[in-house]
Amino acid sequence: MASSARRRVLLRDVAEHAGVSSATASLVLGGRDVRVSEDTRQRILRAARELDYRPNLMARSLRTQVSSTIGLVADTIITGHYGGDIIRGALTASLEHGHRLLICESEGDPKLEPVLVDDLVARQVDGILFTTASHDVVELPAALADQRVVLVNCEAGPGVPSVVPDEVEGGRAAARLLTDAGHREGIVLVGETLTRKLPAQRRLEGLLAGLAAAGTGFADRIDCAWWPEAGFDALTEALASGLRPRALVCLNDRIALGAYQALAAAGLSVPGDVSVVSFDDSELASWLRPTLSTIALPEFDMGRTAVDLLLGDDPPAGVVLVPMPVRERASVAPPSSR
Amino acid sequence: MASSARRRVLLRDVAEHAGVSSATASLVLGGRDVRVSEDTRQRILRAARELDYRPNLMARSLRTQVSSTIGLVADTIITGHYGGDIIRGALTASLEHGHRLLICESEGDPKLEPVLVDDLVARQVDGILFTTASHDVVELPAALADQRVVLVNCEAGPGVPSVVPDEVEGGRAAARLLTDAGHREGIVLVGETLTRKLPAQRRLEGLLAGLAAAGTGFADRIDCAWWPEAGFDALTEALASGLRPRALVCLNDRIALGAYQALAAAGLSVPGDVSVVSFDDSELASWLRPTLSTIALPEFDMGRTAVDLLLGDDPPAGVVLVPMPVRERASVAPPSSR
DNA sequence: TTGAAAGCGCTACCAT
DNA sequence: ATGGTAGCGCTTTCAA
Numbered sequence: 001m002a003s004s005a006r007r008r009v010l011l012r013d014v015a016e017h018a019g020v021s022s023a024t025a026s027l028v029l030g031g032r033d034v035r036v037s038e039d040t041r042q043r044i045l046r047a048a049r050e051l052d053y054r055p056n057l058m059a060r061s062l063r064t065q066v067s068s069t070i071g072l073v074a075d076t077i078i079t080g081h082y083g084g085d086i087i088r089g090a091l092t093a094s095l096e097h098g099h100r101l102l103i104c105e106s107e108g109d110p111k112l113e114p115v116l117v118d119d120l121v122a123r124q125v126d127g128i129l130f131t132t133a134s135h136d137v138v139e140l141p142a143a144l145a146d147q148r149v150v151l152v153n154c155e156a157g158p159g160v161p162s163v164v165p166d167e168v169e170g171g172r173a174a175a176r177l178l179t180d181a182g183h184r185e186g187i188v189l190v191g192e193t194l195t196r197k198l199p200a201q202r203r204l205e206g207l208l209a210g211l212a213a214a215g216t217g218f219a220d221r222i223d224c225a226w227w228p229e230a231g232f233d234a235l236t237e238a239l240a241s242g243l244r245p246r247a248l249v250c251l252n253d254r255i256a257l258g259a260y261q262a263l264a265a266a267g268l269s270v271p272g273d274v275s276v277v278s279f280d281d282s283e284l285a286s287w288l289r290p291t292l293s294t295i296a297l298p299e300f301d302m303g304r305t306a307v308d309l310l311l312g313d314d315p316p317a318g319v320v321l322v323p324m325p326v327r328e329r330a331s332v333a334p335p336s337s338r
Numbered sequence: 339m340a341s342s343a344r345r346r347v348l349l350r351d352v353a354e355h356a357g358v359s360s361a362t363a364s365l366v367l368g369g370r371d372v373r374v375s376e377d378t379r380q381r382i383l384r385a386a387r388e389l390d391y392r393p394n395l396m397a398r399s400l401r402t403q404v405s406s407t408i409g410l411v412a413d414t415i416i417t418g419h420y421g422g423d424i425i426r427g428a429l430t431a432s433l434e435h436g437h438r439l440l441i442c443e444s445e446g447d448p449k450l451e452p453v454l455v456d457d458l459v460a461r462q463v464d465g466i467l468f469t470t471a472s473h474d475v476v477e478l479p480a481a482l483a484d485q486r487v488v489l490v491n492c493e494a495g496p497g498v499p500s501v502v503p504d505e506v507e508g509g510r511a512a513a514r515l516l517t518d519a520g521h522r523e524g525i526v527l528v529g530e531t532l533t534r535k536l537p538a539q540r541r542l543e544g545l546l547a548g549l550a551a552a553g554t555g556f557a558d559r560i561d562c563a564w565w566p567e568a569g570f571d572a573l574t575e576a577l578a579s580g581l582r583p584r585a586l587v588c589l590n591d592r593i594a595l596g597a598y599q600a601l602a603a604a605g606l607s608v609p610g611d612v613s614v615v616s617f618d619d620s621e622l623a624s625w626l627r628p629t630l631s632t633i634a635l636p637e638f639d640m641g642r643t644a645v646d647l648l649l650g651d652d653p654p655a656g657v658v659l660v661p662m663p664v665r666e667r668a669s670v671a672p673p674s675s676r
Numbered sequence: 677t678t679g680a681a682a683g684c685g686c687t688a689c690c691a692t
Numbered sequence: 693a694t695g696g697t698a699g700c701g702c703t704t705t706c707a708a
Contacts, residue, residue: 088416103440
């Protein structure tokens with residue numbers, strides 16, 4: 001028999017096959033098998049198996065007003081190779097909750113955001129995750145006002161549930177990595193320091209607090225953008241004009257890559273001459289030689305936490321901080337005696 | 339008036355407000371506004387605007403049997419920081435088609451695949467994209483047999499629509515990068531060469547063809563896994579035992595990173611002493627110093643193409659090859675005279 | 677313990 | 693040109 005395009009099997013088919021009403025079949029197959037004799041229960045189950053019945057979740061959702069679907073709207077989170085693990089964490093948690101993820105990207109076009117949100121709402125999602133590639137303060141799209149929503153990696157007004165990395169404590173941890181190794185002098189910051197970007201501000205705040213706790217501070221600050229080339233150029237120039245750092249705190253791994261390149265070009269070794277710590281724990285960190293000690297962005301955890309909160313019964317009325325794990329690798333050593 | 343949780347406004351509300359039947363309202367708001375007087379049309383549109391009506395897409399889909407949703411099941415595509423752009427391409431194309439993407443990851447657990455597929459089917463997706471992080475031959479989950487499906491970055495039996503990179507031509511292009519610069523001798527392959535992995539096999543095939551076309555071939559082959567450290571170790575050892583390559587073909591960018599590190603450690607410069615070409619065009623390629631000439635994995639295009647084919651009227655009965663763009667950067671120079 | 681029937685919110689047919 | 697009505701496939705009273 002040619003397996004031609006046969007009609008999908010419906011609940012009613014199963015019921016018929018088992019000689020019961022579709023109401024009873026629904027009861028059994030929906031798992032709420034109270035008030036049904038074991039005999040009919042088995043008959044229904046077997047019928048479903050024999051006919052290879054799969055419920056139409058769309059119809060079920062329309063009836064129950066529960067779609068078991070979460071909407072996720074991001075700006076450029078997959079694009080940038082940043083934030084991908086937020087999605088993975090959300091994916092994993094969603095799976096555990098029996099939910100599926102409806103994902104969209106606004107591609108950085110703010111006009112698109114409300115459109116996407118509206119569409120998700122129209123599709124009856126049970127909740128919405130709103131997330132950005134870089135930790136920032138955002139204006140919440142008005143369409144989200146009435147919705148169950150959790151922000152991820154961004155923050156809005158007070159009372160809006162959001163999940164972000166604990167950058168300040170991360171900064172402290174980074175400082176500790178250096179001070180615990182004995183560093184007190186020649187500690188230099190490399191990164192965008194005169195910015196309103198949250199990660200920069202808060203990491204810096206934590207760093208200053210951490211260094212102060214050990215009775216020290218930055219010997220110097222090198223301002224540069226968040227990219228390898230910027231880090232290379234800025235540090236190369238600083239080195240050329242006589243700077244001799246004993247330890248570098250790079251505001252992210254990409255800058256650290258640039259710093260490694262600049263140090264190598266100047267004939268300085270890591271960590272023999274200069275220790276380096278950084279932030280993010282991107283793949284890069286374990287690829288560099290020596291491997292890079294860095295404070296990890298807890299993306300996976302953030303995604304997972306956000307879903308748990310979104311689906312939980314009392315979403316937090318404000319910001320939830322997720323700890324940034326310390327990845328101790330090979331780029332830190334005690335200061336060389338000179 | 340406190341904006342308390344008021345009932346969602348329905349099509350019937352709009353109809354009532356405009357003094358027409360819901361049938362007419364549906365016609366107008368559905369865009370098929372033939373056979374309706376301009377006057378009532380305007381009334382309905384205005385009513386919808388005033389009441390801020392949003393159709394329930396779930397209900398619409400149930401009725402029309404079209405969900406304007408695409409399911410995407412991946413293995414570890416977001417995890418691995420590989421394949422993320424496939425998703426982005428699919429996202430962009432979906433948006434253009436007015437579709438949304440329901441994304442799931444099997445997290446490498448093959449048992450999960452049919453479960454996820456079944457769930458997507460139950461949710462009435464209009465089609466399914468099945469994709470893997472690394473280009474491979476896969477066994478198509480049985481549940482996909484009756485479905486409209488396009489494979490991305492993987493291939494199954496004959497007749498199954500799938501979209502993959504044109505690795506062979508990519509290999510040719512890589513060879514050309516070197517031979518065009520004048521290289522004929524001391525060209526060494528670095529990568530996993532004794533493998534059944536499709537990218538390795540086909541890139542190699544293209545490389546051999548390309549080199550042969552210029553009357554040359556590989557002077558040597560260094561076997562190593564697809565990671566920076568493996569590349570570093572393997573090349574370091576080869577260099578130590580006297581190998582003096584004039585050009586390296588690395589089977590991907592990560593290996594190229596390891597190769598850069600090994601060459602630097604051996605005091606060899608790129609491209610002065612040794613030219614390097616590679617595959618993938620990951621972010622890394624533009625971060626290295628000198629920047630790396632590499633044959634790009636056309637992930638975005640693959641994702642976009644797959645969606646177009648999935649939603650088009652005649653899905654291809656087999657493999658569609660997407661060209662791998664050449665990214666010419668700074669890691670290739672004419673062979674040094676020695 | 678089971679079944680009949682109503683209805684989730686929408687579209688599409690067939691009247692008028 | 694417009695409206696009544698019958699579903700899409702399921703769950704959920706309510707009655708038997």
